[in-house]
Amino acid sequence: MLRRLYDWTLSLAARPSAPYALAAVSFAESSFFPVPPDVMLVPMMLARPDKAWSYALICTIASVLGGILGYFIGLGLYDSVGAWLFQLYGLADGAETFRHAYADYGHWVILLKGLTPIPYKLVTITSGFAGYHLGWFIALSILTRGARFFLVALLMSQFGPRIKAIIDNNFNLVATVAIVAIVGGFVAFRYLFH
Numbered sequence: 395m396l397r398r399l400y401d402w403t404l405s406l407a408a409r410p411s412a413p414y415a416l417a418a419v420s421f422a423e424s425s426f427f428p429v430p431p432d433v434m435l436v437p438m439m440l441a442r443p444d445k446a447w448s449y450a451l452i453c454t455i456a457s458v459l460g461g462i463l464g465y466f467i468g469l470g471l472y473d474s475v476g477a478w479l480f481q482l483y484g485l486a487d488g489a490e491t492f493r494h495a496y497a498d499y500g501h502w503v504i505l506l507k508g509l510t511p512i513p514y515k516l517v518t519i520t521s522g523f524a525g526y527h528l529g530w531f532i533a534l535s536i537l538t539r540g541a542r543f544f545l546v547a548l549l550m551s552q553f554g555p556r557i558k559a560i561i562d563n564n565f566n567l568v569a570t571v572a573i574v575a576i577v578g579g580f581v582a583f584r585y586l587f588h
Contacts, residue, residue, distance in 0.1 A: 406434070407441035416449060417456040424460030424514050425467060426479060431457065432546065432572075439550035440558045450547035454540040461518040461535045468522025476519045483516070496524035504534040514539070 406412050416438060420431040431453050439446040468476045480486045496503065500521065507517045521531050550557065561568050 405441075407438040407445075412438060412442075413449070413452050417452050420453045420456035421460035421463075424457045424518055425464035426515060428483070428513070430513070431543075435543065435546060436550070436557075436561075439547065440554055440561070443551055443554045446547040446550045446554075447544075450540075450543040453543040454536065457514065457539045457543070458532065458535045461514065461539070462528075462532065464515050464518025465522035465526075465528065465531055468519035469525070470522070472519070472523040476523060479515070479519060483513070494524075496520065496526050500524065500526045501530065501534060504531065505538050507538060 406415060416431065416434050419427065419429070419434050423429060423431050435449060435453055438449055442449075467479070477486065504517060504521065504526075507514060518531075518535075
């Protein structure tokens with residue numbers, strides 16, 4: 395199933411609608427969707443290395459805009475939608491501890507999140523819930539999300555064919571590592587902020 399998704403995403407990169415689909419996934423992932431945009435981004439960059447930098451820009455902009463939605467979910471709708479999302483991911487217990495950590499360490503949480511598999515939507519919703527300064531949230535989100543997506547673009551533009559060969563030859567292992575990293579992010583959130 396994952397292999398078909400990977401092959402479909404590679405074929406999607408040639409379509410004119412590919413950037414729109416990538417933007418939609420990047421936006422949604424930042425506020426409510428459980429799958430990171432890398433699932434589309436990496437195969438699209440592998441299929442179209444000439445578009446790697448523009449795909450990184452699309453992901454950055456859409457992700458930050460989606461993050462702003464997540465922020466407002468946390469700010470205004472935490473008691474209903476935000477709490478439901480934390481509950482859905484089994485992370486409701488850690489949300490309050492995470493919120494208090496924002497009083498002193500919110501900037502570090504946002505910056506370091508870009509280097510870990512902790513789902514960005516949890517950071518966006520909690521930033522709003524904690525009342526973190528919106529201007530700083532946006533600035534730090536641009537920095538961390540941009541760094542993440544442009545690092546992927548750099549790697550794909552420099553090593554794309556080698557990376558594609560590794561993925562093609564070891565797809566099950568690569569998919570397993572990616573799934574473990576995503577699940578590990580949720581687990582890390584739960585136990586670090588519980």
